Amino acid sequence: MIKNDLYLRALKGETVERPPVWMMRQAGRYLPEFMAIKEKYDFFTRCRTPELASEITVQPIRRYGMDAAILFSDILVIPQAMNIEVEMRPDVGPWLPHPIRTQKDVENVIVPDVTVELDYVMQAIKATKELLNDEIPLIGFAGSPWTILCYCVQGQGSKNFDKAKEFCFTHPVLAHTLLQKITDTTIAYLKEKVKAGVDAVQVFDSWGGMLSPVDYQEFSWKYINQIIEALKDDAPVIAFGKGCWFALENMTDSNASALGVDWTISPELARKFTGNKITLQGNMDPTRLFSPPSEIKKIVTDMIDSFGKDKYIVNLGHGILPNIPLDNAKAFIDAVKEYEVTGSK
Incomplete structure (x- = not known):
């Protein structure tokens, strides 16, 4: 049994x-x-080194004592396993030397045996579970099929993923073929992660907000929903769509256990759009962690008051930035831990 099962x-x-x-x-x-x-x-x-991935996963837990750990990995291990070359270049980020642009490119993409190609992730999960010693839950994750497609077609990060969108709108059959291959691989991958020991899984749709509401349903949400449906009996699934506030109402009608929200929507509107039917996670602007610690604590307390303490997981609206002062990250975590004493309503 997990000792701290708050999450x-x-x-x-x-x-x-x-x-x-x-x-x-x-x-x-x-x-x-x-x-x-x-x-x-x-x-x-x-x-790819389980000892390193597990050590990195537990580092912030040792320092700050969060209520959940998230496995150190990357969403792009999936395309790597699917026969797509992915590099991580300094000062550039993800770099795919051979972007997917043609029918032949799509045909060359495989649905791999994840137990072989991604076994190092499963070993990292087992190593991490040993280090965590049932103190807190461990979260596994994957990128949404749309977000993975964005990198595979664009070939690198982008402000608008114009090439990825052009591919979808000019070659929709190829796009859907690729999206389905990514979805099938992701489902198998997340199921293996649950077998290896993760307690919940999160799907990161980092670039969902690049799409219009109509295109989001066609090219992103229906594939995320396939993943949710496939995993719902295995583990809780959290769907996080950055910039996707417009889809919250629709997402609420799924079998997701929680929805992540970013800072472009207020807690009150997020609750309204979801009818208070589902757990929400978020949504502080990560750059707000540059504020003084006393202000961070006030922002966090107000955020909890606005969302309500139940059906809510405190988080940022996206990933923590690399140059955040350590004391400010601590103020964020401590504000939540102190909430029951100082600000509970």
Whole structure:
């Protein structure tokens, strides 16, 4: 039994003494202990070495004591397993030397045996579970099929993913073929992650907000929903669509256990759009962590008051930035832990 099950109880919508808290990208680049490992090993070596991935996963837990850990990995391990070359270049980020642009490119993409190609992730989960020793839950994750397609077609990060969108709108059959291959791989991957020991899974739709509401339904949500339907009996599924506030009402009618929201929507509107039927996660602007610690604590307390302490998981609206002061990250976590004492309503 997990000793601190606050996060899992919140996912079930149970009444809690205070909401749980964790931060997207909490295992990583803002921590000096992470940077020490980064200096020795390149990015995908860190992802592929279970001892390194598990150590990185638990570093923020040791320092701050979040209510959940998220496995250190990357959404782009999926295309790598699907026969798509992916590099992580310094000062550039993801780089795909051979973007998917033609029918032949799509045909060359495989649906792999994830138990073989991504076994290193499963080993990292087992190693992490040992380190966590049932203190808190472990979250596994994957990128949404649309977000993965964006990188595969664009070939790198982008402000608008124009090439990815052009591909979808000029070659919709090819786009849907690729999206389905990614979806099938992701379902198999997340199911194996649950078998390996993760307690919940989150689907990151980082680039969903690039699409119009109509195109979002066609090219993103229907594939995310396939994943939710396939996983719903195995583990809680959290769907996070950055910039996708327009789809919250529709997303609420799914079998997701929770929906992540970013800072472009108020807590009150997020509750209104979801009818208070589902657990919400978010939604502080990550750059707000540059505010003084006293102000961060006030923002967090007000955020909890606005969402309500139940059916709520405190988080940022996207990943923590690399240059956030350590004391400010601590103020964010501490504000939630102190909420039951100082600000509970």
